[in-house]
Amino acid sequence: xxxxxxxxxxxxxxxxxxxQTEGADNKPYRSIWDSWHAHQxxxxxxxxxxxKVCETLHKYKEDVALMxxxxxxxxxxxxxxxxxxxxxxxxxxxxxxxxxxxDYFDEMINQGIEPMxxxxxxxxxxxxxxxxxxxxSNHVTDLFALFAKTAFTLFGHKIKxxxxxxxxxxxxxxxxxxxxxxxxxxxxxxxxxxGFNIMLAHAxxxxxxxxxxxxxxxxxxxxxxxxxxxxxxxxxxKAAWYADLxxxxxxxxxxxxxxxxxELCDVLAKHHCLPDVSHTDVTLITESRIDFLGVNYxxxxxxxxxxxxxxxxxxxxxxxxxxxxxxxxxxxxxxxxNEIFPQAIYDIATNIRDNYGNIKWYLAEIGIAxxxxxxxxxxxxGIIDDSFRIELMKEHLVQLxxxxxxxxxxxxxxxxxxIDNWSWINSFKRRYGFYRLDLATGQRQIKRNxxxxxxxxxxxxxxxxxxx
Ligand code: FCB
Numbered sequence: 001x002x003x004x005x006x007x008x009x010x011x012x013x014x015x016x017x018x019x020q021t022e023g024a025d026n027k028p029y030r031s032i033w034d035s036w037h038a039h040q041x042x043x044x045x046x047x048x049x050x051x052k053v054c055e056t057l058h059k060y061k062e063d064v065a066l067m068x069x070x071x072x073x074x075x076x077x078x079x080x081x082x083x084x085x086x087x088x089x090x091x092x093x094x095x096x097x098x099x100x101x102x103d104y105f106d107e108m109i110n111q112g113i114e115p116m117x118x119x120x121x122x123x124x125x126x127x128x129x130x131x132x133x134x135x136x137s138n139h140v141t142d143l144f145a146l147f148a149k150t151a152f153t154l155f156g157h158k159i160k161x162x163x164x165x166x167x168x169x170x171x172x173x174x175x176x177x178x179x180x181x182x183x184x185x186x187x188x189x190x191x192x193x194x195g196f197n198i199m200l201a202h203a204x205x206x207x208x209x210x211x212x213x214x215x216x217x218x219x220x221x222x223x224x225x226x227x228x229x230x231x232x233x234x235x236x237x238k239a240a241w242y243a244d245l246x247x248x249x250x251x252x253x254x255x256x257x258x259x260x261x262x263e264l265c266d267v268l269a270k271h272h273c274l275p276d277v278s279h280t281d282v283t284l285i286t287e288s289r290i291d292f293l294g295v296n297y298x299x300x301x302x303x304x305x306x307x308x309x310x311x312x313x314x315x316x317x318x319x320x321x322x323x324x325x326x327x328x329x330x331x332x333x334x335x336x337x338n339e340i341f342p343q344a345i346y347d348i349a350t351n352i353r354d355n356y357g358n359i360k361w362y363l364a365e366i367g368i369a370x371x372x373x374x375x376x377x378x379x380x381x382g383i384i385d386d387s388f389r390i391e392l393m394k395e396h397l398v399q400l401x402x403x404x405x406x407x408x409x410x411x412x413x414x415x416x417x418x419i420d421n422w423s424w425i426n427s428f429k430r431r432y433g434f435y436r437l438d439l440a441t442g443q444r445q446i447k448r449n450x451x452x453x454x455x456x457x458x459x460x461x462x463x464x465x466x467x468x
Contacts, residue, residue: 001463001464001465001466002463002464002465002466003461003462003463004397004398004401004461004462004463004464005460005461006401006404006460006461007404007411008460009411010411010412010413010460011073011074011114011362011411011412011413011414012071012072012073012074012412012413012414012453012456012457012460013067013072013073013074013075013076013113013114013412013414013415013418013457014067014072014075014076014414014415014416014417014418014434015075015076015077015364015365015414015415015416015417015418016075016076016077016416016417016418016419016421017077017078017118017121017122017123017166017421018077018078018079018080018083018121018123019031019033019050019078019080019121019122019123019422020050020053020054020121020417020421020422020423020424021053021054021056021077021419021421021422022053022054022055022056022057022080022083023050023051023052023053023054023055023056023057023058024050024051024052025051025057026057026083026096026097027080027082027083027097028082028083028085028086028094028097029081029082029083029085029088029125029126029127030082030125030126030127031050031080031081031082031123031124031125031126032123032124032125032126032129032134032181032182032183033049033050033122033123033182033424034049034050034051034082034126035126035182036182037049037050037051043425044425044427045425045426045427045428045429046427046428046429048422048427048428048439049422049427050422053421053422054419054420054421054422054437054442055442056104057100059442060100060103060104060107061107063418063419063444064104064107064108064111064113065111066418066419066435066444067108067111067113067418068111068112068113069454070434070446070450070451070453070454070457071453071454071455071456071457071458072113072418072457073112073113073114073457074113074114074115074116074161074412074414075108075113075114075115075116075414075418076115076116076117076118076163076294076364076414077104077115077117077118078117078118078119078120078121078123078163078166079101079117079118079119079151080123081119081120081123081124081125081144081147082123082125082126083097083100084097084098084101084147084150084151085125085147085150088125088127088128088143088147089143090146091143091146091147091149091150092150093150093154098154101154101155102154102155105117105155105158105159106158109158114160114161115158115159115161116159116161116162116163116414117151117155117159117161117162117163118162118163118164118165118166118221119144119147119148119151119162119163119164119165119205120144120164120165120166120168120201121166122166122167122170122171122174122181122424124171128140128143129182129183133183134175134183134194135171135194135197135198135201136190136193136194136197137197138197138200138281140197140201141197141200141201141204142204144201144204144205145201145204145205145207145208148164148204148205148208148209149205149208149212152208152209152212152214153212156209156212156214156216157214159216160215160216160217161216161217161218161219161292162209162216162217162218162219163218163219163220163221163294163364164201164202164205164206164218164219164220165198165201165202165220165221166221166294166296166364167221167222167223167296168195168198168199168202168220168222168251169195169222169223169247169250169251170223171194171198172191172194172195172198173191174424175194176188176190176191176194177191177316178316180424180425181424186312186314187314188271188273188314188315188316189272189273189274189275189315191273192268192273192274192275193275193276195250195251195275196275196277196281197275199251199254199255199285200281200284200285202220202255202285202288203284203285203287203288204284205218206218206288206289206290207284207288217291217292218290218291219290219291219292219293219294220251220255220290220293220294221293221294221295221296221364221365222248222251222252222255222293222294222295222296223295223296223297223298223365224248224252224295224296224297224348224351225247225248225297225298225299225300225301225344226244226248226300226301226344226347226348226351227239227240227241227243227244227247227248227300227301227302227303228240228300228301228302228303228326228341229302229303229304229324230302230303230304230324230326231304233305235305236303236304236305238305238320239303239304239305239306239320239321239322240303240321242267242317242320242321243301243303243317243320243321245261245263245264245267246264246267246317246320247301247317249261249264250264252356254285254286255285255288255290256290256293256356256357256359257355257356257357258286258287258288258289259286260282260285260286267320271315271319272315273315290359291360292359292360292361292362292411293352293356293359293360293361293362294361294362294363294364294365295348295352295361295362295363295364296363296364296365296366296416297344297345297348297363297365297366298338298365298366298367298369299338299339299340299341300339300341300344301323302323302324302325302326302329302339303321303322303323303324304321304322304323304324305321305322306319306320306321306322307322308322325339326339329341332368332369332392333374334369334370334371334374334388335368335369335370335371335430338369340392340395342392342395342396342398342399343399344399345363345366345396345399345400345403346399346400346402346403349400349403349404349406349408349410350403350406350408352408352409353403353406353407353408353409358407358408358409359409360409360411361408361409361410361411362410362411362412362413362414363400363410363412363413363414364414365414365415365416366393366396366413366414366415366416367415367416367417367432368388368389368392368393368432369430369431369432370386370388370389370430370431370432371429371430371431372428372431374388375431375436375447378436378445382445382446383446383447383448383451384436384445384446384447384448385447385448386447386448386449387448387449389447389449390448390449390452393415393449393452393453394462394464397413397462398464400413415432415434415453416432417432417433417434418433418434418435419433419434419435419436419437419444420432420433420435420436420437421433421437433447434446434447434449434450434453435447435450
């Protein structure tokens with residue numbers, strides 16, 4: 001057995017988001033998820049939308065007690081723009097929402113759980129999508145900054161960690177390339193414009209945070225999935241280089257290295273996808289500084305050089321590669337055979353250490369998806385047996401530990417997620433929680449992984465068999 005101990009004051013907890021947990025009642029506006037589900041419920045697994053989900057709006061007190069019960073010292077959720085703000089054009093807050101978020105955050109703080117608060121988890125207010133095209137519009141970046149300013153002003157004295165965006169590339173992919181987020185457009189140039197405007201909105205929010213002179217920190221959470229190649233051939237390596245440029249460096253370089261990669265501009269220009277930008281806006285982004293980075297990781301990306309001709313009539317990154325399934329890979333049978341590759345954690349950490357100034361970062365999401373059937377029923381001892389998840393978490397944390405020993409500047413781990421929550425068009429198809437949510441009764445039931453995590457969080461270490 002080997003014991004893996006983590007640095008002092010390491011953050012242990014979970015991540016979730018407002019739209020996936022709160023429920024949609026009492027909001028001044030609908031988000032694009034509320035309205036998309038109302039119009040096209042058939043796009044969502046079993047037709048289930050975000051209206052009820054975990055009902056955190058009403059159950060937050062008992063939920064914070066459940067967090068404490070399994071040893072969390074921190075927790076990330078998000079404020080819904082469509083809940084906090086009563087007038088999107090002025091940033092005026094809604095009194096009831098202010099009361100809710102204040103109570104929710106106070107409850108965490110009183111229980112010794114540090115709230116880490118994100119401002120955007122894919123949830124554009126419907127009215128801004130309809131009126132301006134959401135982040136297609138430069139004006140909406142100003143409105144986002146107004147929302148951010150309201151949030152900082154209201155809660156900035158108690159929130160020490162702010163996050164502007166979770167996975168900013170995902171609304172670009174989902175909404176403008178691959179049709180899994182509203183507005184379901186397929187347009188390479190618009191995708192690049194939205195990507196740029198999200199970075200601009202981020203930079204404006206950060207600027208506003210600095211101007212308020214608050215004592216906390218502000219960062220961004222990126223999903224960084226390394227690209228691995230089929231072979232060492234120059235063609236395959238080039239394919240991985242493009243995938244990395246378009247999916248990782250596109251956000252990582254401007255936000256952490258303070259520069260837009262020239263190669264990215266060249267690729268976008270070649271495909272007539274360069275966004276319309278002003279010099280002032282570019283400078284605002286590159287002069288912006290984050291205090292920390294959050295990293296989400298689930299699966300590796302494996303690529304090979306294209307073998308077939310690119311068939312789409314609009315640009316996507318796949319112009320430069322094809323996805324590849326490693327015949328020797330390990331796969332999660334409970335999640336569309338997604339590949340399991342813990343070593344990616346080490347590779348991500350090393351990349352940040354060597355190429356991104358070893359900026360302080362935390363693992364903001366790592367999760368193992370299982371469906372309800374594979375987790376099985378509640379056992380006689382009242383616990384759901386998801387030991388599969390524990391074994392995989394250990395393997396991923398061994399890699400993180402190895403990276404920290406090699407100098408990675410990592411200050412915490414949040415698993416996705418706390419209570420099984422609603423997952424966009426997949427709805428409740430996949431479960432990730434430390435607690436099971438019974439959809440019919442709203443009851444929360446502990447899983448074995450939750451109990452394992454409690455020991456990990458409280459002791460700041462875990463032991464497992466050495467596989468060497
Ligand atoms: C991540 C998202 C999160 C959740 C998990 C399963 O990409 O940040 O909202 O849906 O995937």
